[in-house]
Amino acid sequence: xxxxxxxxxxxxxxxxxxxxxxxxxxxxxxxxxxxxxxxxxxxxxxxxxxxxxxxxxxxxxxxxxxxxxxxxxxxxxxxxxxxxxxxxxxxxxxxxxxxxxxxxxxxxxxxxxxxxxxxxxxxxxxxxxxxxxxxxxxxxxxxxxxx
Amino acid sequence: xxxxxxxxxxxxxxxxxxxxxxxxxxxxxxxxxxxxxxxxxxxxxxxxxxxxxxxxxxxxxxxxxxxxxxxxxxxxxxxxxxxxxxxxxxxxxxxxxxxxxxxxxxxxxxxxxxxxxxxxxxxxxxxxxxxxxxxxxxxxxxxxxxxxxxxxxxxxxxxxxxxxxxxxxxxxxxxxxxxxxxxxxxxxxxxxxxxxxxxxxxxxxxxxxxxxxxxxxxxxxxxxxxxxxxxxxxxxxxxxxxxxxxxxxxxxxxxxxxxxxxxxxxxxxxxxxxxxxxxxxxxxxxxxxxxxxxxxxxxxxxxxxxxxxxxxxxxxxxxxxx
Numbered sequence: 001x002x003x004x005x006x007x008x009x010x011x012x013x014x015x016x017x018x019x020x021x022x023x024x025x026x027x028x029x030x031x032x033x034x035x036x037x038x039x040x041x042x043x044x045x046x047x048x049x050x051x052x053x054x055x056x057x058x059x060x061x062x063x064x065x066x067x068x069x070x071x072x073x074x075x076x077x078x079x080x081x082x083x084x085x086x087x088x089x090x091x092x093x094x095x096x097x098x099x100x101x102x103x104x105x106x107x108x109x110x111x112x113x114x115x116x117x118x119x120x121x122x123x124x125x126x127x128x129x130x131x132x133x134x135x136x137x138x139x140x141x142x143x144x145x146x147x
Numbered sequence: 148x149x150x151x152x153x154x155x156x157x158x159x160x161x162x163x164x165x166x167x168x169x170x171x172x173x174x175x176x177x178x179x180x181x182x183x184x185x186x187x188x189x190x191x192x193x194x195x196x197x198x199x200x201x202x203x204x205x206x207x208x209x210x211x212x213x214x215x216x217x218x219x220x221x222x223x224x225x226x227x228x229x230x231x232x233x234x235x236x237x238x239x240x241x242x243x244x245x246x247x248x249x250x251x252x253x254x255x256x257x258x259x260x261x262x263x264x265x266x267x268x269x270x271x272x273x274x275x276x277x278x279x280x281x282x283x284x285x286x287x288x289x290x291x292x293x294x295x296x297x298x299x300x301x302x303x304x305x306x307x308x309x310x311x312x313x314x315x316x317x318x319x320x321x322x323x324x325x326x327x328x329x330x331x332x333x334x335x336x337x338x339x340x341x342x343x344x345x346x347x348x349x350x351x352x353x354x355x356x357x358x359x360x361x362x363x364x365x366x367x368x369x370x371x372x373x374x375x376x377x378x379x380x381x382x383x384x385x386x387x388x389x390x391x392x393x394x395x396x397x398x399x400x401x402x403x404x405x406x407x408x409x410x411x412x413x414x415x416x417x418x419x420x421x422x423x424x425x426x427x428x429x430x431x432x433x434x435x436x437x438x439x440x441x442x443x444x445x446x447x448x449x450x451x452x453x454x455x456x457x458x459x460x461x462x463x464x465x466x467x468x469x
Binding site for chain 1: 400401402403405406408425426448449451452456457458459460463
């Protein structure tokens with residue numbers, strides 16, 4: 001089983017979080033293993049098994065059972081790293097050298113896409129789908145690192 | 148050679164002590180790289196139209212001292228000092244707008260700017276007041292029991308834990324407490340004690356006298372609301388009450404709390420304030436705000452921005468707290 005954590009925290013201005021991966025539906029179609037989505041109430045459901053609002057204990061138990069996981073840059077990548085369960089993080093404008101963990105697989109399309117000031121609110125940054133790697137690259141990495 | 152900014156916060160003294168102070172700065176035996184006047188007047192004026200100031204500005208220019216006149220945000224001098232603190236200079240020499248330094252003051256203070264030193268102050272004399280400071284320790288625990296050591300002539304170099312009024316300090320190391328009210332009561336004590344707590348030496352040194360005219364008119368603290376003084380005094384007392392603790396304020400997201408878990412075991416005697424006690428146990432952030440006024444001084448994101456940080460978040464936490 002693979003966990004997906006598709007969404008980063010909602011922005012206060014209602015715009016799309018620039019860290020949210022835009023190609024989840026295409027990516028999910030390419031994954032040939034059972035998928036569990038985790039997140040919170042109000043987020044778009046992408047697979048049949050969507051576990052919402054889990055406690056940290058519940059989330060931890062689920063993470064311990066999974067083969068691996070795929071996430072945008074959010075709380076989830078830190079949480080799994082802390083449990084020594086490593087997975088794939090899909091980056092765009094935030095810097096994996098600052099906010100990532102080398103033991104995860106950090107897929108960043110181009111460092112030129114990183115915002116200059118990494119420490120401001122994300123409300124100031126527009127979402128841009130072109131700044132993410134394609135689903136094919138994610139699948140390639142998934143198969144290579146977590147066969 | 149390290150860069151030195153001279154910072155003067157002023158209010159209500161256009162036509163009394165401020166021009167004397169500017170003149171004294173222009174006549175230093177070691178000149179600062181730049182002088183900034185932070186004008187906090189309720190009705191600011193353009194002093195380039197005043198003939199005395201015209202001449203003073205000409206003298207500064209002739210001596211190669213860059214100068215700038217900034218209209219300050221009227222939030223109190225601690226906001227002004229914090230601006231100066233973060234302007235990218237190595238050292239800031241803060242001079243009150245009614246404190247007249249002898250010509251050798253900056254040169255003397257700067258001569259003690261060793262690597263381990265965070266701030267240096269000289270005598271700040273307000274004649275005829277001349278207390279006996281021979282037994283003063285300059286320690287924070289004695290602040291209610293002794294006159295300030297800088298209020299009388301300083302006979303020999305001495306390490307202290309807080310400084311007063313006007314001094315030279317290492318910039319960008321410690322923040323001014325922006326939670327103080329606009330009277331900024333105790334601001335320099337809190338600031339210099341913070342430098343001391345960060346492991347830097349504070350020195351009082353001889354032969355660096357500043358004459359404090361204590362102009363009863365104007366002044367950056369010209370405010371008589373007793374409640375504001377009480378508010379600031381409470382922050383000061385709380386800071387002293389927790390002086391032996393390492394204050395940790397995690398006013399950040401869940402992921403940041405998780406990363407901090409790796410740093411926490413290395414911090415001894417921590418008093419932790421947290422947004423997610425299920426990840427990092429501790430007291431609510433609101434309590435930190437009530438105790439210390441301003442929690443931005445512990446904002447890891449603000450710090451990383453200031454430091455132009457490119458390393459990991461975990462290492463940023465280590466820099467802030469270890």
